[in-house]
Amino acid sequence: MNEWGYTSIMSISDTYLDAFKDLADNEKLTMRVNAGMCFQPDEPLDPQMKEMNQNKAVYESELVDITTVKFFSDGVVEGMTGWLLEPYDKAAGLAPDYVSEPMWEQSKLNTFLDKVLAEGYQIHVHSIGDASTRSVLDGMEYAQEKNGDQEYRNVITHLQVVHDTDKARMGELNVIGSTQPFWHLKEPEWWDYVDSVALGQERAWTEYPVKSLIDNGVRVTFSGDHPVSPINNPFWAIEVAITRNLNNPEFYGVDEIS
Structure with missing residues (x-):
């Protein structure tokens, strides 16, 4: 490293x-x-x-x-445990109204986040789904308002599915968006059989936002996620974040995305 x-x-x-x-x-x-x-x-x-x-x-x-x-607010899309505002796609074969569920009851999350800030620590939350991120922002807003005007460096990480209104809220609350661009290319063996099935094509095409977060005033960071991203070459991450290209199209048997 x-x-x-x-x-x-x-x-x-x-x-x-x-x-x-x-x-x-x-x-x-x-x-x-x-x-x-x-x-x-x-x-x-x-x-x-x-x-x-x-x-x-x-x-x-x-x-x-x-x-x-660190807090975990939900699970992951591939396990159908990322908490969504709208149900998983029917292709996933789940109940028509299935959106998964949060790991935290809202009032308890608010209390914990408030205490963390009061003790002088920073908050870092795993959040995959848009319902999860909205809940986390509600908790952060509550905690930050209770603890007064400070230069908070609270973080939400992963941010696979984010509602447009919550991108703006992240900017307003000065919440850092920690993204992992290693995951941001549409690898055929994964995207075709996991993300697009679970989320549906339309929602899957807008997953892992970066530029729209920046446009809403969010400070965005890039990072690895070892051991999920075992080869944390930052130059791959920079390339994928900008181009959303496959770094090895020949391996996957597809044309380069431009």
Whole structure:
């Protein structure tokens, strides 16, 4: 990763904190780490926050920052667990009104996000579907209003399906959109048999927005998603983000997209 120019990574699990500390203590850590932990909806808030604060006190160093709490708001489209505003396409073979469901009840999410900001941490939320992202924005708006005017750096990541009105809200709330352009090409073996089946052609063609987020004032970042994106070559990501082209059309037996 150093060879590709990466200078920092984010770790959403506290499983690796001992390893990061050992590397840092022995001057073998070659990049900055934004570490944190993932809060769970079925566990009480206070013990999780206590653990987060303890981790910060023990593990934070010059190269390791304990700054971020991770949340998962929904699942993924390929598992039919991404939470959508409109039902999955009939080609998916599900109930006609099936939209999946959130991982968090809204009032609980609001409370957790409020506490995270009050404790001085940043929010980072996995959100795939448009219903999920709307719920997350509702929670972030609630928490940010309660905690006053600050330079928040809260993040929603993945953003596969986003309603146009919520792109504008992201910009207004100064929410960062963390995208993974490795996924943004329409790979035939995946798009034809997964995304277009689950979402329908029209909705699938508009998935993974980037420019429209930027046009709405959203600060957009590019990142990998190891181990889902095992080869995190940033130059592939930059190319795909701009062109939506296949980086290896010969392999897939299709013409280059221009």
